[in-house]
Amino acid sequence: MPRALNGEVGLHLALLGPEDARPPVVMSHGLLVGNLATWYLTCAPAVARSRRVVTWDLRGHGMSDRPPTGYDLPTMAGDLSTVLDLVSPDGSADLVGHSYGALVALRLALSAPRRVRSLALVEAPLSRADVAALTGWASVPADQLAAALPAALQADLDRGGRRARRLLQGLAALVTGTSVLDDVAAFPGLSDEELRRLSCPVLAIYGTRSACRPEADRLRRVLPTATVVEVEGGHYLPLEAAADVGSLLAGWLHA
């Protein structure tokens, strides 16, 4: 299994699609309950018919290391940069991200624009209030995490047993053993000025029933060159509307 190393932090990757298709598409998942399977088992195969697709576990998630700190966007954009070093000969890629993973990709596009050929942002929580609303449920004692889990993610718990136990163990270790909630609480939100600085092509996809949906209108206003699309569903679009999001991404990436 390929791993990228950012300092001491090992990051787990899983790759799909033709090896010789360059440059790669790199997909980043969302915080707390996501991992690379969020993309690998949903939208990635549609893109991987003709593109090399790289999915990776954010620090603290899936099979990546879980360091106690570094869950802020600049540090995690550094993680993503390390992934690009490993998978792209010239260090550039088309980026796709869901939720906080979209913010990580966006941060890299602002700090290292030459490395980012295009951005596809799925349910990007661009404001401080969006991020607070999406992660607030996890600020409960570890034994109350199960009850606090968003409804869209309750299915694994309802099935009970080993999978539910492991989901909750991983989640508890992350929220009680790392700075993740403090780091996301310190996110100031993206200003209009920052969004206007994006120089690459941008696709933004929002769910019609998501609390983040107003960001679609803001992007249309602030960044008129962006392609903004709304898809029937809530915040967890890669899981809720995998076929729709997969074909939008495949079209965007000419896959």
Added chain:
Amino acid sequence: MSDKAEILDTIAGLIRQVVGEDWIADVDIGMDTSFSDDLELESIEFVALAEHLQQVWGDRIDFVGWLSGMELDEIIGLRVGQLVDHVAGCLER
């Protein structure tokens, strides 16, 4: 041993490796074993299994094309035998 029995044997070994917990050693993994109901495999473990399969058989198995035709629930709800049949079909070509 038939081809499918060999493939099942290989896949069962990889499942035990991916799960990596004591209880899995005692589970009889057969064609009817369900990834979801019997093994309670997490989605990320299913991806790890896919990665192992590609290390063993490489480009000879079309995993991506197979997955792209399925919903997440279908993938997680698969039986081991369906994966064995898919691998066997690819290897025959």
